[in-house]
Amino acid sequence: MGRGRAAGGALSAAGAGGGGSRAEPGRSDPPASPRSMAGLGGGPAAFGRCTHAVVRALPESLCRQALRSTAGPEVDFARAEREHQLYVGVLRGKLGLQVLELPADESLPDCVFVEDAAVVCEETALLTRPGAPSRRKEVEAMKRVLESLNLNMVEMVDENATLDGGDVLFTGREFFVGLSKRTNQRGAEILADTFKDYAVSTVPVHDSLHLKSFCSMAGPNLIAIGSSEAAQKALKTMQQMSDHRYDKLTVPDDAAANCIYLNIPSKGHVLLHRAPEEYPESAKVFEKLKDHMLIPIANTELEKVDGALTCCSVLINKTSEL
């Protein structure tokens, strides 16, 4: 798993916590033995492993009715569809994942963003209660497909709880949950109760839709983070809260910091990131990750309605059929 520090200057150690708390390298976990893989995700070594992906086709209603934080040009549906097909094609064809594609539902204009409907970690899936009331029904289809995978299912039934999967960052060692307009404390609590093995820390998110609007995991121990003040502040919070010390990959554009890391047995580190045409400066940063197989993916249309790369899939690692 030698990710190496090939990223050069862009890849700097993310000091744990500002000010005083340096010198806190997290526990150096010895490589998990095969036997322990079944539990706790097999440790960090298994981070990014993935066998299945759930995606959903986009409805035409998305163009006009999808929620969006800022008004702007209308979504070009045809182009959006092409981009999405490319995205799915990479997952299925290039990476060999079993892709479960749900049909679009015109009554759910945001249904393409499946990430928000479920959080899956190891063998457990938490069906969320999305913060936007108009999206609550998206969960139903998600529930059906996840049940077919025989995952341990937990449903968020508390009517006071809201949680969007986009606010959940799983690092392989712990969860960070953004407290945003879409996700509240109660939702985070239920997530913590669902994934008891892991620490769940909350991170205030103010200026963005979701926590992962400006960050994501770009490697087993590597957090990609945007350069905005809000992003940096959130990173600080995360560092402060964590017993572990993460490396960080800072990219100029917040939106580009949302990427998808996968650990594919035959391909090693794989990173899906925003295309150079969209974010050239950020793409240059990603290109310094020499150990990663880099796959640029354009996401210009869905971005108009706050969609990011991670939003469009739920990644699942099925290790057994138990």
Added chain:
Amino acid sequence: MTTEVGSETEVKKDAEQVGPDKAKGKPEEASETPGNDKSRKASSEETQDSPVPAPTSPSSPSSQKKEKDSSESKGISRFLPPWLKKQKSYTLAEPKDESKKRATGEEQVAEESESHPSEGMAQPKRSLETVAENNAKADDKEEKHSVSSAETQPAKEDGKEMEVEKVTEEKEEKEKRETKEVQTAESIPQKPPKKIKTVQCKVVLLDGTEYSCDLEKKAKGQILFDKVCEHLNLLEKDYFGLLFYENSDQKNWLDSSKEIKRQIRSLPWLFTFNVKFYPPDPSQLTEDITRYFLCLQLRQDIASGRLPCSFVTHALLGSYTLQAEMGDHDPDEHRSDYISDFQFAPNQTQEMEEKVAELHKTHRGLTPAQADSQFLENAKRLSMYGVDLHHAKDSEGVDIMLGVCANGLLIYKDRLRINRFAWPKILKISYKRSNFYIKVRPAELEQFESTIGFKLPNHRAAKRLWKVCVEHHTFFRLLSPEQPPKSKFLTLGSKFRYSGRTQAQTRQASNLIDRPAPYFERSSSKRVSRSLDGAPMSISDQSLLRDFRTRGQPGGDKIIDLAAAGEAKLKEGGREDDGSPLKTPQLELIQDGKSNSLRVDGENIYVRHSNLMLEDLDKTQDDLLKHQASISELKRNFMESTPEPRPNEWEKRRITPLSLQTQGKHASRAEGPCTEVSNADKSSHETLDIVEEKKQAEVGIEETLVIDETNKGKIQVATDAGETCKVEHLPKKDSSSLPSDSSSSSSSESEDEEVGEYQPHHRAVEEVIREEQEEEEDVKRKEHEEKIQHVEATLEVSQLTVPAECTQVAAEDLVQENATAIPTEEKNLSEEIKQDLGEEKEEEQLKLNGDVSHVDTDVSPQIICCSEPPVVKTEMVTISDATQRTEISTKEVPIVQTETKTITYESPQFDGSAGGGAGVLLSAQTITSESISTTTTTHITKMVKGGVSETRIEKRIVITGDADIDHDEALAQAIKEAKEQHPDMSVTRVVVHKETELAEEDED
């Protein structure tokens, strides 16, 4: 006897005048064998009369003891443990002489120190003494509260005879035992059967079995713990401990360095053997048997729900448990229900059992030890592994949980982590009453340290949490435990320190384990699971957990157990009486006054000497402000009990004419660097306060609270700090320490102390340097202060080895304005001499300690103590969080030798004022300002003395920097500025204390 005692006292007085050195000598003399009372008396009297200490013939063991005691009194308490008893008895006896004492005032102090020798005489005959002895035996000798002020003693004596012994320093246990025996022998006539009393002790082991043994009633925790470990065949025992429960949900760790009886009080002698420090990496444990016990603990933790796991993890861990305890899955032998006997989870389902069985099959071939290792490898990654949870409320009254773990302190709200403070980020941990505080480093771009307060259900809970933090910090981050505060200086609050081995030490030690792997049975899970229901621990755990999960409200028990507290205080008082006798009493006095009396008063004296103090003061203010702020804001959070300031009380106290008590001030004056009138006066007031407070303390905590309030009010008056701070994140620079005012008696280790502080000091580990420097500065300042004290008494240049990297020059300007004539008294020469001697003794002590790295540890606490309760400066090598790092840092002990010089320039007039007549303090104010390289502390005191008002401004400037700074120039500049700022005042004294780095040593 009484009369005789009186005469003795007088004699002592005489002797005292001669000087403290005599006092020192006397104890030694006194150490002569106690033949009969008469002979003893004679000897003691001789001692007193003859200023020259006669060499004692170490013929009998008792004499040896006495010698030790004497030395102890000198402050070298570590080496000698003996007298405790005698001191005690002496104390008891004293009440009779009280009137005299009070009259004598200052002499009291001397007396006490001297009187130890004579104690022996008095003891046998007095019934009180007997009682005392009994108590003493029962008491924790280890809890040495050394120095209680002499002044306090009388008060306590008045109060009650139930005294707790305080041992000055830890002597070796052997010595102690000897002492005890001897003493017992002496007292035999009066107390017949107590000697060999044994008690039956029961210990619930991790496998659910019970171990019982007979223990001597006075046995220390260590003895029991060792017995248990021996029974278990456990060598790596430092990770473990014994628990006892008061109520069903309050678990306490048995302190191995203290007597069991004193800790459990009236509770049954029932303990639980548990893991105390969860090793972050169990694979580094040396022996399988140790891992096995850790597994047992974790299985308990998991089954009880204390360690939450997901379904999958429950199943996985359960399967390893099966593999370890039953071996390979055997389809014939192991039917579907074989698992039901085990408890893997709080809510075990059929589904889970099936999964466990399935996974069990996959472990074929794993040996029990391997299965345990796998179990641990998975368990250690659980987020709540090794986290000790405590209920608390934040400043807004919201229920939270505080989790103490190897890496620091975690804050949870419900199941969510809402904050985290790694040990390196924490500068100080303290508690006061039911509040628990941490002072944290400024964040990256912030300028100020902040102090964060939490409200615990009661003060015992606060103390428990504090102790756990101290222990965890020490165990996981230090190379070796720090020494507890020296007994010689009175400290308020807990002196508790972790006394066991640190993780680093235990690893080192376990590397030396050379024995064949011991055989042991593994088959306990069933028993564990069954016993869980009834076991007290499970109850507590689950209740805790429940709350944790369900946001249940921790019982907001804010009512302090008055009775218990009162008792504790009494005991403490007793200990204080036993305070190290010969140790510069003056210092003790002052400090006592400091701590006990209103903060404001104390501040007057100490501000100058201790920046830390200043910090404390500020803190206090903040605290107050917080209070008020919070009150006014209707946040019922903090210290609800605190009423509004009552200046009147303060006034009253101040005016109260206890002429006798004024004596105290002399002593304090002596100690104090202060030859200043005002100081003396103040100290006298302090003395008053002390006495009163002590009395009140006996009555109960409520009184204390009142005092507290008073203090606060006073403080506010004195300082015009207008800021309103919330409890959280006080933007105050020195907001760290909490006002220690309240509990005057809290100096003792007793469970009821109200306050405790602990400063985790982190030695620079590589990158840290910048932040570290701050700390170092603190250390330096403290040392520095210490130094200054010496200087003020005498002129001396001393060398001190300081583990610090920065160089510092400090200048202290004393600007005194004589608005009118200042009545000056002549100094009491003998007092001065005493001072000097006392100081020298201190110095000696420091040097005696020998261990360089400890020097500043020794020093700092004292100074801190002046200002606050129990502060521990843990300058130590930091073991960083990472295991790999640990090894590295272990070897890097950054010790830097420094040269320390102190020079005092004093104008003649100044001397005169040292005598210090009584005056009335009008106001006291302290201002601190800081620039990059300098810290300036200005302390302004206004006094009215005999119709003459006097304003005294003391400036303390600490210049820190490396060679790039011209310290001399900076100093000159500082003096110049001082003059310019106060053109109408005259500079009466300049003390320069300079520490220069000499060379680096001990660097590997």
